[in-house]
Amino acid sequence: MAETKKYAGGCHCGRFTFEVNTDLDTAISCNCSICTKRGLVLTMVGPEQFALTKGTLGEMTKYQFNKKVVDHLFCPDCGVEAFGTGQAPNGQTMFAINVRCLEGVDVTTLKPRPVDGRKY
Ligand SMILES: [Zn+2]
Structure with a gap:
């Protein structure tokens, strides 16, 4: 098990x-x-690994496209998509966190695994 x-x-x-x-x-x-357009590097987590500490999901602007299974949420003030949320194939709610929005993380030191999201 990986270390979180x-x-x-x-x-x-x-x-x-x-x-x-x-x-x-x-x-x-x-x-x-x-x-591609947002330049996202993501980490996927379940709801037990994620907590909003300021603001609520309902205050965020929601953008959906394609099959509309993912809510791309962004701040209506600054426009940054810090995370999105959606359902995994097994029905579990997942959060896709924009790693570039995490404090103290140097994205250039990471080796993100390429995922072929284009085929979905
Ligand atoms: Zn903002």
């Missing part, structure tokens, strides 16, 4: 902040249309 660490993160303006327990060795970089 607790990270703090948030959008750019600070309206939304969160804590996440994750192992950044599992980070992914996806080639789907939105990840």
